[in-house]
Structure formats: C-alpha cells, structure tokens
Amino acid sequence: MLWFKRRTPIGDAAWNRAVRAHPVLSGLTAEEQVRLREIAGEFAHSMQFRWAGGLEPRDEVTASVSLLACLPILEIGLKWYRRWRTVLIVPRHYETSSVEIDEAGVVHESVAEAAGEFAELGTVVLSLRDIRSSGTGSGYNVIVHEAAHVLDAADGALNGVPPLQKGMDATRWTEVFSSAYQDLQQKIAGPTRASARERRRSVFDPQAAEAPEEFFAVASELFFERPRHLRAEYPEVYHELAAFYRQDRLPAQRS
Numbered sequence: 562m563l564w565f566k567r568r569t570p571i572g573d574a575a576w577n578r579a580v581r582a583h584p585v586l587s588g589l590t591a592e593e594q595v596r597l598r599e600i601a602g603e604f605a606h607s608m609q610f611r612w613a614g615g616l617e618p619r620d621e622v623t624a625s626v627s628l629l630a631c632l633p634i635l636e637i638g639l640k641w642y643r644r645w646r647t648v649l650i651v652p653r654h655y656e657t658s659s660v661e662i663d664e665a666g667v668v669h670e671s672v673a674e675a676a677g678e679f680a681e682l683g684t685v686v687l688s689l690r691d692i693r694s695s696g697t698g699s700g701y702n703v704i705v706h707e708a709a710h711v712l713d714a715a716d717g718a719l720n721g722v723p724p725l726q727k728g729m730d731a732t733r734w735t736e737v738f739s740s741a742y743q744d745l746q747q748k749i750a751g752p753t754r755a756s757a758r759e760r761r762r763s764v765f766d767p768q769a770a771e772a773p774e775e776f777f778a779v780a781s782e783l784f785f786e787r788p789r790h791l792r793a794e795y796p797e798v799y800h801e802l803a804a805f806y807r808q809d810r811l812p813a814q815r816s
C-alpha cells in the first residue's frame with residue numbers, strides 16, 4: 562500500500578530524501594517542518610495522483626510534489642487548493658490540444674483560456690524531469706509555479722491577482738505588480754531588445770514578461786527559491802508576496 566493512501570504526515574525517511582532532493586525545504590524551522598509534513602500528508606491523501614506515459618506511481622515523487630506544493634500555503638491553509646483535484650505526472654513531454662510545454666519546460670494547461678478550464682478540470686500537469694529540477698534554490702520551481710496559478714485562479718480569474726488576504730490593499734497590489742511587470746518587460750522583452758548584460762541583471766525567467774499571471778507565478782518561484790534576489794530586484798513585490806503568503810522567507814533562507 563502506498564503511504565499516501567493513509568492520512569498520515571510525511572515520514573522521516575521520505576522527508577530526509579525530499580530535503581536532499583529539494584534543499585529549499587531545509588530552511589524551515591522545526592515547527593514549520595512539522596506543520597508542512599502534516600499538511601503535505603493531507604494534500605497527498607486528498608489529491609488524485611495520476612501517472613501517464615508509462616510512469617509507475619512512486620511515493621518519493623508524490624512526497625516531493627506534496628511538500629513543494631504545500632510550501633506556499635503553509636500559513637494560509639489547504640482550503641486554497643479546494644478546486645485542485647488532480648496532479649497528472651508525465652515523463653517529459655506531453656502534448657494534447659490543451660496541454661503545452663513552453664521553452665522553459667513548464668507544462669501549461671492551455672493557460673490562455675485557462676481560468677474556466679482549470680477551475681472545471683482542476684488538473685495540474687507536471688513533468689517528472691521538472692519536478693526533479695524544482696526546489697534546488699536555482700529559482701526554478703515548476704510546482705510552486707503551477708500552485709501559484711491555482712491560487713491566482715481561486716477567484717475564477719487567472720490574471721496575476723489572487724484573492725488577497727484580509728488587510729491587504731488590492732490597489733497597492735495592482736500598482737506594485739503592474740509597475741514591476743512593465744519594468745521587467747523593458748529589461749528583457751522591450752522594443753529595443755535588452756543586451757545580454759542587461760538581461761543578466763534580472764533574476765526573473767523571461768517567461769515572467771509574457772503575461773501578468775506568469776509574472777506572479779515566476780515571482781512566487783523566486784519568493785521561495787531565491788528570496789534575497791527577489792527582494793533586491795523588486796522589494797515591493799517581495800513585500801506583497803510576504804503579506805499574501807503570510808511568510809517571510811528571508812530569516813530562514815540562505816540564498
């Protein structure tokens with residue numbers, strides 16, 4: 562029997578293996594670690610994991626996805642994922658009319674038409690290769706990226722503005738994110754294509770300049786993977802994300 566069929570926290574062996582594979586998990590306090598392992602166990606139990614392309618179910622992968630998916634909602638609760646029902650894991654490439662893999666290797670379920678379709682189907686597609694590259698502190702984290710899209714779409718609109726926490730100012734959020742998004746577009750996707758040197762000044766993947774929802778998703782990856790770099794580049798975005806996720810990643814992070 563697979564461990565996630567039972568409603569139990571992630572065990573010590575699975576946790577230690579996950580931390581080795583995804584060092585971003587090592588920055589948690591002991592108390593955060595206990596809660597993350599509990600909530601990730603609940604996630605694994607309630608989520609339908611499906612395996613395609615000849616993959617066999619593997620606890621190790623389920624644990625990685627569950628822990629990294631629950632990192633963003635550690636302080637705001639699993640209820641944020643109530644419309645997310647299924648995780649579909651594919652080996653590398655996956656193409657149908659509704660699923661695409663972009664240049665960065667990120668699998669998108671037709672995000673352009675997404676909100677409705679996503680909310681209806683509640684499926685997130687992840688490739689095994691990208692899961693393994695996530696959570697290393699490089700800034701890349703496909704699970705946090707797709708989880709951010711789920712949070713964004715929690716109000717039915719995939720637009721880079723999730724339902725905000727109590728006390729947060731929607732006008733301020735919009736101003737901060739619009740301004741940073743436009744700035745990033747100038748840096749990496751502007752009309753006079755930035756030089757390679759200028760591009761290197763940004764820690765953001767160019768995908769973030771494609772749409773406001775991509776900016777929010779990539780900024781969320783950086784918030785958990787390279788918080789100091791995010792804060793250095795866009796301090797106000799960092800502070801809005803800290804308020805939204807109710808986490809401040811800096812004290813525990815070494816990046």
Ligand SMILES: [Zn+2]
Nearest residue numbers: 669706775778
């Ligand atoms: Zn995306």
